[in-house]
Amino acid sequence: GENVEQHPSTLSVQEGDSAVIKCTYSDSASNYFPWYKQELGKGPQLIIDIRSNVGEKKDQRIAVTLNKTAKHFSLHITETQPEDSAVYFCAASIAMYSGGGADGLTFGKGTHLIIQP
Amino acid sequence: AAGVIQSPRHLIKEKRETATLKCYPIPRHDTVYWYQQGPGQDPQFLISFYEKMQSDKGSIPDRFSAQQFSDYHSELNMSSLELGDSALYFCASSLEGGGNTIYFGEGSWLTVV
Numbered sequence: 001g002e003n004v005e006q007h008p009s010t011l012s013v014q015e016g017d018s019a020v021i022k023c024t025y026s027d028s029a030s031n032y033f034p035w036y037k038q039e040l041g042k043g044p045q046l047i048i049d050i051r052s053n054v055g056e057k058k059d060q061r062i063a064v065t066l067n068k069t070a071k072h073f074s075l076h077i078t079e080t081q082p083e084d085s086a087v088y089f090c091a092a093s094i095a096m097y098s099g100g101g102a103d104g105l106t107f108g109k110g111t112h113l114i115i116q117p
Numbered sequence: 118a119a120g121v122i123q124s125p126r127h128l129i130k131e132k133r134e135t136a137t138l139k140c141y142p143i144p145r146h147d148t149v150y151w152y153q154q155g156p157g158q159d160p161q162f163l164i165s166f167y168e169k170m171q172s173d174k175g176s177i178p179d180r181f182s183a184q185q186f187s188d189y190h191s192e193l194n195m196s197s198l199e200l201g202d203s204a205l206y207f208c209a210s211s212l213e214g215g216g217n218t219i220y221f222g223e224g225s226w227l228t229v230v
Contacts, residue, residue, distance in 0.1 A: 034219065043121075043207055043221040044160065089159055103173045104150055104162030105219060 002027040004092050006108025014116050019080055021111045023090035024072040032095035033066060033073045034105070038087045047088075048075070051095065077113075085115045119144055121222035123208050129228045130198050138193040138225045142210030148172070149191040150209040150219065151183055160207060166191060167213050198229045 003026040013019045025033075031052035036044035050057045050064045050073065057064050061080075066073040077084055091105040122141040130136050142149050148167045152160040153176075162175035166185035177183075180198075185191045195202060209221045 036221070041205075041224075043223045046218065046220060049218060104152075104165050104175050105160075106162065107159040109159050 002030055002092055002106040004090060004106050004108040006090050006111060008111060009109065010112045010114070012114040012116060013080055015080055015082060017080055019075075019077045019084070019113055021075045021088055021090065021113070022072060023074070023092075023108050024070075025092040025106075026071065027092070027094075028071065029094050030092040032093050033064070034091050035062075035064060035075050036089045036091065036107075038089060038110075044089060080113075080115050082115050082117060085113060087112050121208055121210050121220055123206075123222040123225050125225060126223070127226045127228075129230060131230055132198055132200060134198050134229075135194065135196045136198060136227060137195070138206055138208070138227070140191045140193070140208030140210075140222065142189050142191070142208075143220055146210035146212050146220075147189060148211045148213045149185055149189065150211075151177075151191070151193050152207040152209065152221075154205045154207060154224070156204075163193070195227075200229050203227060203229045 006023045034049035035047050037047045038044045048062050048064050050066050061078045063076040087110045089110050090108040093105045094103045124139045150165040151163040154160040163177040164174050164183050165172045169185045181195050183193045205224045207221050207224045209219045211219045
């Protein structure tokens with residue numbers, strides 16, 4: 001089955017600096033890579049996702065890059081703010097575009113992002 | 118916008134008892150997933166349903182079962198509860214054929230004492 005590795009486990013950055021979290025996956029059939037932000041006691045919140053037919057995607061201060069050959073993808077957060085402090089999870093799955101099934105996500109172990117004021 | 122609704126939000130059960138968690142997906146979503154998250158851990162995929170049929174199966178114990186009903190809501194039944202079942206249980210939903218964008222609920226806290 002799929003195995004997703006995520007680094008670092010903890011990341012502390014100064015407010016206003018950039019943060020980068022990296023993940024690798026093992027199953028070359030995986031084609032959908034979401035990133036979730038989770039605050040204590042709450043459900044994971046989707047912040048951005050990327051599909052294997054795209055190499056990069058950006059949404060305001062957040063960007064994700066995907067290298068299919070190397071099987072790794074990264075989350076980039078620029079101009080970090082205190083409210084960015086949370087646990088971030090990367091995940092991978094095989095997405096169906098025409099119905100017929102629903103594979104579960106395999107998550108990385110999470111990165112605790114701490115924004116220092 | 119409507120989100121995934123889970124109930125109950127908190128549940129305390131004794132060992133060997135049974136618990137049932139309910140999940141109401143986002144309107145028009147036809148796919149439901151269940152995940153288990155222990156303290157400080159990543160969510161672990163348990164099981165998924167698409168159009169009321171089991172779609173994928175992860176690390177769900179044999180003591181657990183789930184189903185998706187005609188209105189697309191889902192229930193996770195957990196029997197012979199063990200202390201190790203204490204965790205946060207998430208339901209998530211997606212619209213199949215939509216590329217798997219998966220939205221999570223706020224979770225149900227299960228404590229087994």
